[in-house]
Every structure is written in structure tokens, then in C-alpha cells.
Amino acid sequence: MVVCGDDGLAHRLTAELRGVYGEQVTLVVPPSERGVRTQVVGRARATTAALLDRVVNATVNRAGGAAAGPAGTSQVMAAAEPTEEVLGAAGVERAAALALVYDDDETNIRAALTARRLNPRLRLVLRLYNRRLGQYIEELLDQAAALATGGADGAGSDASTTVLSDADTAAPALVATAVAGTSKVVQTDGLLLRAVERTPMAGQLAQPGLATLALLSADGADNGGEQGPELLPDAAAVRAATGRGTVVLEQVSYAGPELPPARGAVAFASLFSRRLRWSLAGLAGCVLALAVALWVVTGTHPLSAFYLTLLDLFAIDDPAIGASVGRQILQLLSGLTGLLLLPVLLAAVLEALGTFRTASALRKPPRGLSGHVVLLGLGKIGTRVLTRLRELRIPVVCVESDPEARGLATARRLRVPVVLGDVTQEGVLEAAKIHRAHALLAVTSVDTTNLEAALYARSVRPDLRTVLRLYDDDFATAVYRTLRAAHPRASTRSRSVTHLAAPAFAGAMMGRQILGAIPVERHVLLFAAVDVGGHAQLEGRTVAEAFRPGAWRVLALDTAAASGGRREEPAAEEAYDDLPGSGLVWDLPDTYVLRATDRVVLAATRTGLAELLGRRPPERALLGAAGPRPPLRP
Structure with a gap:
């Protein structure tokens, strides 16, 4: 893996690739780190080194540490810009993936075009803020890779181009932290899923979520042996784990009030203020009272009384000369009410014009708002x-x-x-x-x-x-x-955008199928979206047969990936759960047979996912943690 950048994201990404995925990484950074906060970059380097030392020590201290995966190796190169010579010296021609995470979009695009020409089968990950431009660049680089490898499908998934934004990748974790108090989330198909640790009462089982991911250590620490965490346990192990903490998967939900339904027109309550509405109601009551009084005093028809009241109200020339004293008094009161009505009508017109004029302007927080x-x-x-x-x-x-x-x-x-x-x-x-x-x-x-x-x-x-x-x-x-x-x-949380965005960039470098990673004590569970076709461990097998405890487990079926948007029922006599707002089907029956056209979301360990996807683990994993480490590439 090759990582090129000029800020803390490059160092975070390097630590993620080495510490979580155990990959060999070449880091290319400017010699003087110009344009960034040098103290922060220095601390990021120290954090990277400290994290990698902890990973290496933990790997050496564990006997048979294949479950957690070996730590990778890396080297650092100093270069002002990612030119063709720099990319060649970093080994882009032989690399599996390249991440370009400079803060400048133009620098990343220029380097990506050069890298695609040097290695058409290279997996590219770009950091761009302009999402529309990123879509065009992604299509352009994928098309160039397909033509260079001899066909539209010649490049395969290994030559994919992924354009990401640190803002887009960090936003779900920030939202989940504000809503649910955690940033250990996985985003898939518009859903935010989080891993939650649940500790039951003695002699009881923990409440299940969407899926049980792991059984925690009995003493709360990973000491190995029977006391260590059990990743992806089967149903029998979960039922036997009474009083033991578990890690379950659940959807991030919001307990506060939701938004009101969208309305196409401006409501009457927002068109006029409350004081003006009361003024209009009071004047309407006065007009009605005057009309009733005129009806009683003169004995005219009620409609005629209301008509005469409106004539007096609007000062139309119909003086009550020769009429009774009561009629003349009522006419004077109606004229006075008309004078009071004029400013109220003017205020209503001005407020209505102001409401429509500011309909596209910034709104003010409404009264009574809470839970936001x-x-x-x-x-x-x-x-x-x-x-x-x-x-x-x-x-x-x-x-x-x-x-x-x-x-x-x-x-x-x-x-x-x-x-x-x-x-x-x-x-x-x-x-x-x-x-x-x-x-x-x-x-x-x-x-x-x-x-x-x-x-x-x-x-x-x-x-x-x-x-x-x-x-x-x-x-x-x-x-x-x-x-x-x-x-x-x-609940207080402090978050760094580079720290939150690094896992997404690392997952993209491992392949588009990686959705995220969630730590479980000293181990890591990966979440991936995998096409069933071409995987003998999945295709033609039931969900129960495809489940391998401690390695991988099918969590959901992506119905949106089915051709034509339609899919057969998993079983005629069994139902399944579909979370609202997504095309993912959860709680699949064990008897459902996975087909080649299906696309599933699964949880897996690093070694399990490597075996499932046919990715050969690094040589140092076969030699063991204490074996010799391969030399760094020049």
C-alpha cells in the first residue's frame, strides 16, 4: 500500500492499514510538512509509531496470533509533490493500492492520472471535496483502467477507483456520537449500525440485537485461552454464555421528537403572528356583535342587518338620518370599529408579504422547540x-x-x-x-x-x-x-475528523467491499458487502451452512442489488425483517439458499475475510508472530 498526503489523515491512514489490516505501507509526505500544523503532524507521527509498537508487541506476546492478524511494515519517503518519479520510487508499479489524501483536489487528481498510467490495475483512493467532480474522475479513471487492461471487465475490482471526502466519511460518526453517544458505527445502505456491549445479570442472557458479534472475556480483558473474547459465536455458544457480556449489532436510533411532515404551502399560523390573529378575531367578534344588535334594535332581517353593519364599517355613504337613536349609535360604533380595522388590515398585509418574502430565507428557531x-x-x-x-x-x-x-x-x-x-x-x-x-x-x-x-x-x-x-x-x-x-x-466526546475518516479510507484501499471495522477488545471485526457469485463457501449454501464460527457470518441480504429490484421470498413459511429506509433484509432464515446473484453483508475476522475473498495473507502471517520479518522494499 502507498499513502501520499500532507496532513494528519495520511499518518492516521498509515496507522490504520498497519495496525488493523497488517499491510505493508509506504508513506509519502512533504519534507517540512508545509501548510499544516507541525505540532499536530509530529504528534500524529508519534501516535502512529506508538500504535504500531503496541500492535507488534501484542502480536509477539500472543502465541498463535493469527486471530488478530500480524502487524505490517512501512517506510517513510519525503517528497514535495507526488510526481511520476516520486510515485515510481514509492513502488506504485508493484503496489496493490494507492491513497492520495492531499488537502488540494488538483494535486490528488494530477497524481491519480499519473498513477493510473503507471499501473492500470492499481486500486486508487482519492480525497476530493467536490463530489460531482469526484464522480467524473472516478468514471474516467475506471474507464482508463478497463481500456488499458484489455476490455471493460478486464480490470476487475482490483482496479477500482474510489473518491472519498473526509467530511462525508466523518459525518456519520459525528452524527452517531451526538445521537447515540458512540462513534463505533458502520454505515451501509443509508443505515447507521453500531456495536453495543451488553452485560446481563448473573445467570441471565444478554438482550440480543440484530446479531451477536462476540462474547466478551469473562474478566473483561483479553488474556487468551478460555478467558478471551469469542468472535462470531454460534447459537449454542450464545445460549451457553449466561452472565457473560456480549457485543451486539443494532441500528442507531434517535429518541427525541422527529421533524414535522413537510408542507407545500405556508400555514396560516406562520403567515400571521399570534397577536395579529387575536386582533383579527376580536374585530370579527365586534362586527358580529354589532350586526346582532342592529337586528335586535331595528327588527330588520339578519342578512340586511349584517349588510348595513358592513356599510357602516367601511364608511360607505348611507347615513341613518331619520332613523332611531339606537340605529344611529350603532352606526357610529361601526364607523369607529372600521377605523380600528384599517391598521390591523395593513399589519396583516405587511406580515403576509414579509412571510412570503422570507420563505426562502433563514428561519428562526420556533417557540417550544425541544429535543433537537x-x-x-x-x-x-x-x-x-x-x-x-x-x-x-x-x-x-x-x-x-x-x-x-x-x-x-x-x-x-x-x-x-x-x-x-x-x-x-x-x-x-x-x-x-x-x-x-x-x-x-x-x-x-x-x-x-x-x-x-x-x-x-x-x-x-x-x-x-x-x-x-x-x-x-x-x-x-x-x-x-x-x-x-x-x-x-x-456524555462528552471529543473527535478528530482525520481519526474518524481514516477507517473509511483504509477500507476503500482494501477494496470496495469493506464497509468498516469495529474493535472488540484487542481484536477487530470487519464488515463487508460481498457478491455471493464466485465464492464456493457461500454460493449454493444455506445461511446456516455458510456460517463459520470465528471466521465469518452472513448478517443481511441486500435486496436492492437484485435484478429488477425484485427477489423471491427466503422461505414460504418464514418471515424476515427489513429495516425501514434500506434495502437490507435482516434475520434471514437459516434455510435460505444463497444464490449467485445475491449480495450479502457479513461480519468477519481479518483472516476469515482474507480466506473468503481469496486474498493470500502476508508471508509473515504464515511464519508466525515470532518469525522473521520481510525486508522493506527499496
Whole structure:
């Protein structure tokens, strides 16, 4: 694997590939790390080295450590730009995958075009913020690979091109942290799935979720032997594990109020203010009372009495000369009411015009709003988080200090309330109804602003769930520990975008089928989307026969991948569960036969997935943890 970048994401990605997947990595970074925070990059390098040392030590200390996988090897190259000579020296011609994660889109595109020419079968992963341009570049590079390898299908999946954005990949984890308090999530088919540890009472079984992923160690630590965690256990092992903690998979859900249904027209309540509506109602009552009084006094027909009252109200020339005193008094009162009606009608017209004029402008938080998420910052990350929150139908109130922020157009299009103002100023968070909010997501690009907002929110609501985006890992750790110590009953999380985005980039480098990875003590479970066709362990077998405890397990069936969007029933006498909002079918019957046209989502260990996909493990895995390590490539 080759990783080229100029910020902390490159170092995070290298650590992920080596520590989780055990791959050999060549890291290409600028010699002076110009344009980035040098202290953070230095800490990222130290974190990378420390993590890899822990992985190597853990592998050496475990006898027969194939379950966790071996640690990879890597080398670091210094280069100002990823030119053809630099890519050649990094071994792109012989590499399996290349990640281009520079902060500049043009640099990544230029290097990707060069790398595709050097190695048509190379798996490319690009970091681009412009998603539409990324789609065009992805199609262009895939077509170039297909032509270079002699046919539309000649390149195969190994020559795939994947365009990712750190904002897009980090947004689901940030949303899950704000909604459910965890970032250990896997995103598939529009769903957010999380791994949850459940500890039952003594002598009882833990509550099952969508699937049981692992049985935790009896003493809470991975000591090996019978005390270690049991990954992907079968039903018999789960039933026998009374009183033992489990890791189950469940969908991330939101317990607060959902968004109201969308309305095509402006409602009457939002067209006129409450005070104006009461004024109109009072005047209408006065007109009705005058009409009834005229009917009683003069004895005319009720419709004629109402008509005469309206004539008097609008000052139409019909004086009551020669009429009774009661009729003349009522005419004077009607004229006076008409004078009061004029300013009310003018105010109604102005309010209606203002409502329609601001229908496409920024909304204000409605009265009585509660259980919402306060999103601080509408930059690159905040815009993606806002879109994801609205897809989950979670009410949001945004706070932004820059009236020219890129996310304001998205907020206006989605009809999301926005408070324009500096969060450091008093009253801004109060305007966002922070005292009745479900969570605070501070994702601005300034660490101190996020910290100040979190501390102020804590003073208003000590139990508020708070999620901070902090660039510096050491700073984030210190803030997290201090806030947890000061508010032990509150949920506080500090997240780095590069830390959240690295697993997605690493999964793309391993192949498009990798959806994510979730740690279980010292082990890792991978989630992958696999086509059944071509895999003898899956094709033609039932779900029960395809399940191999400790290696892989079929979790769901992707019905959206079926031809024509239709699929036969798994079994005539058995039903299955389909989560709303997705094409994934869960709780498949054990008797369902997997067909070549099916596409399944499965959980697997690293060695199990390597065996299933036919990927030969590195030579050092066959030699064992204590065996000789292969030399670094020049």
C-alpha cells in the first residue's frame, strides 16, 4: 500500500492499514510538512509509531496470533509533490493500492492520472471535496483502467477507483456520537449500525440485537485461552454464555421528537403572528356583535342587518338620518370599529408579504422547540453533518457566525432554523434553545471556539450531551478527561475528523467491499458487502451452512442489488425483517439458499475475510508472530 498526503489523515491512514489490516505501507509526505500544523503532524507521527509498537508487541506476546492478524511494515519517503518519479520510487508499479489524501483536489487528481498510467490495475483512493467532480474522475479513471487492461471487465475490482471526502466519511460518526453517544458505527445502505456491549445479570442472557458479534472475556480483558473474547459465536455458544457480556449489532436510533411532515404551502399560523390573529378575531367578534344588535334594535332581517353593519364599517355613504337613536349609535360604533380595522388590515398585509418574502430565507428557531441537536458551524464538516441529520429526520438548529458560510445555502434549502451570531457572545446559544436541546455538536474549525461553546453549554445544562471537533489529539484527550471528571453523569466526546475518516479510507484501499471495522477488545471485526457469485463457501449454501464460527457470518441480504429490484421470498413459511429506509433484509432464515446473484453483508475476522475473498495473507502471517520479518522494499 502507498499513502501520499500532507496532513494528519495520511499518518492516521498509515496507522490504520498497519495496525488493523497488517499491510505493508509506504508513506509519502512533504519534507517540512508545509501548510499544516507541525505540532499536530509530529504528534500524529508519534501516535502512529506508538500504535504500531503496541500492535507488534501484542502480536509477539500472543502465541498463535493469527486471530488478530500480524502487524505490517512501512517506510517513510519525503517528497514535495507526488510526481511520476516520486510515485515510481514509492513502488506504485508493484503496489496493490494507492491513497492520495492531499488537502488540494488538483494535486490528488494530477497524481491519480499519473498513477493510473503507471499501473492500470492499481486500486486508487482519492480525497476530493467536490463530489460531482469526484464522480467524473472516478468514471474516467475506471474507464482508463478497463481500456488499458484489455476490455471493460478486464480490470476487475482490483482496479477500482474510489473518491472519498473526509467530511462525508466523518459525518456519520459525528452524527452517531451526538445521537447515540458512540462513534463505533458502520454505515451501509443509508443505515447507521453500531456495536453495543451488553452485560446481563448473573445467570441471565444478554438482550440480543440484530446479531451477536462476540462474547466478551469473562474478566473483561483479553488474556487468551478460555478467558478471551469469542468472535462470531454460534447459537449454542450464545445460549451457553449466561452472565457473560456480549457485543451486539443494532441500528442507531434517535429518541427525541422527529421533524414535522413537510408542507407545500405556508400555514396560516406562520403567515400571521399570534397577536395579529387575536386582533383579527376580536374585530370579527365586534362586527358580529354589532350586526346582532342592529337586528335586535331595528327588527330588520339578519342578512340586511349584517349588510348595513358592513356599510357602516367601511364608511360607505348611507347615513341613518331619520332613523332611531339606537340605529344611529350603532352606526357610529361601526364607523369607529372600521377605523380600528384599517391598521390591523395593513399589519396583516405587511406580515403576509414579509412571510412570503422570507420563505426562502433563514428561519428562526420556533417557540417550544425541544429535543433537537444544536449544530455549531456550517463549514465543510458542518454542512455534511447537517445533511446527515436531516436524512435521519432529526430536528436541528444551526449556529453560524459567518453570513457567507457555505452551509447557509444548504440550511435555507432544507428549511433549517439558523441563528446568525458569534457563539462566544452571550445570548446566541440561548436563541438556539440550548437549554432544551438533546445534544450539542461543535464542529467549527477553531478548537477554542468549540471548547468555549461546550463549556458554556455545560453551565446551562450540566447533563447535556456534547460532541467537540478538536484538531489536536493531545488537547482533545485533556479536554475529554477534564469534562468527564467535572461532569461524570454527562456524555462528552471529543473527535478528530482525520481519526474518524481514516477507517473509511483504509477500507476503500482494501477494496470496495469493506464497509468498516469495529474493535472488540484487542481484536477487530470487519464488515463487508460481498457478491455471493464466485465464492464456493457461500454460493449454493444455506445461511446456516455458510456460517463459520470465528471466521465469518452472513448478517443481511441486500435486496436492492437484485435484478429488477425484485427477489423471491427466503422461505414460504418464514418471515424476515427489513429495516425501514434500506434495502437490507435482516434475520434471514437459516434455510435460505444463497444464490449467485445475491449480495450479502457479513461480519468477519481479518483472516476469515482474507480466506473468503481469496486474498493470500502476508508471508509473515504464515511464519508466525515470532518469525522473521520481510525486508522493506527499496
